[in-house]
């Protein structure tokens with residue numbers, strides 16, 4: 001989307017049709033400039049009802065198709081999405097703020113995840129148990145659940161949706177998605193592209209709008225059998241209480257405060273790169289961002305210097321400009337929150353090694369920019385350690401040894417991911433066992449693989465996305481007992 005392009009206007013996408021805007025219109029603004037880049041319909045409870053009914057109507061036919069056919073259709077949709085990256089990436093940058101390069105990475109990853117599940121279609125199987133009793137065998141059938149409500153945040157609007165869409169559709173469910181109220185444009189456009197590629201009407205619907213109205217109408221709709229939610233912990237708790245009425249099945253992918261531990265025998269250069277990349281990708285607004293860095297005291301100064309160098313060299317600017325590595329924060333609210341967390345932390349203690357405020361450049365004054373920032377040794381009970389910090393600020397602490405690092409890492413209410421950098425395999429294995437979270441990277445950047453299950457513990461939620469394990473969250477396992485007539489009965 002170029003600066004000269006007219007704003008996009010999009011209604012809900014229901015039963016294979018992009019509907020008109022209607023009366024209740026919401027403006028979408030570019031976080032780098034505050035320019036209006038789109039107008040969308042804020043879906044009412046009635047719109048949500050129509051979308052859920054369309055999904056329910058499509059369910060009988062979709063779930064009755066062969067799994068290979070569903071996989072084939074999801075594969076075609078994925079290829080269409082990939083082919084549309086040039087069109088979609090500028091839209092994603094305009095509404096989310098991330099650099100174009102990162103928008104392309106995100107969209108490619110969304111297509112890759114859909115392709116992954118398309119490929120797993122033929123692996124979707126239940127079980128058969130012989131000899132439960134004489135002449136008695138058992139089957140475990142995997143049945144789709146029905147209509148899935150998929151609610152996602154604004155930080156990775158397309159990958160977080162693809163994580164749900166892939167396993168849900170391949171397993172035979174139909175989906176009504178609700179993107180964040182500030183990032184609906186790419187999702188609405190992607191739905192149309194996927195429909196044109198062969199996803200039947202009603203199988204994938206999108207309603208945009210605020211969480212309290214549109215989101216809650218979706219969660220509480222009696223025909224929605226499962227809610228797959230990614231977002232903040234307080235919203236997850238609210239959704240959990242609303243879903244109790246069903247009761248409905250839930251996956252909750254919530255907040256995180258991932259620690260990265262560097263021991264003195266680590267490859268320090270690579271570890272510092274992983275910490276920097278892990279913290280500053282998407283302007284620090286990732287659930288699995290590196291949010292706390294614990295470094296063995298003998299090498300802490302060296303690591304801090306390396307990370308400061310990387311942070312201070314990042315090019316901050318509008319996501320549409322060439323060479324930009326750090327875009328704006330997504331909204332005024334996010335920047336206010338980050339600045340407040342930093343202020344409250346520094347009142348308690350800690351040294352700012354680089355950054356600390358808004359960039360001085362005049363041309364950035366219209367957006368929600370914040371400098372890449374490193375804070376050394378803030379108190380362990382400050383917001384940097386106890387809250388989720390969603391922005392480009394990395395705190396560093398010295399630790400005596402692995403024991404202290406693990407103790408500090410586990411002291412967080414969150415338990416999403418963690419990283420350990422060491423050349424001592426025993427230490428790495430011990431850390432992987434003792435760190436309370438759903439994913440541990442050892443000597444590796446924080447890349448999420450479609451082949452492995454991803455999901456948190458503690459305040460980071462429950463349930464898995466990615467991996468063949470994700471199918472467990474979109475299917476019911478039904479037991480069937482088959483008793484044949486024995487010889488005596490024949």
Ligand code: NAD
Pocket residue numbers: 151152153154155156160178179180181209210211212214215216219230231232233235236238239252253254255256286287288388390416456460
């Ligand atoms: P948020 O909880 O405010 O919103 C997420 C989504 O929920 C949005 O679509 C929003 O409109 C909707 N929503 C809000 N209130 C609702 C309600 N009462 N009922 C139904 N839907 C409602 O989260 P956010 O601030 O937009 O996103 C950032 C958070 O998401 C961070 O905490 C981040 O760590 C988390 N996140 C987690 C993962 C993961 O996989 N664990 C991935 C990415 C982001």
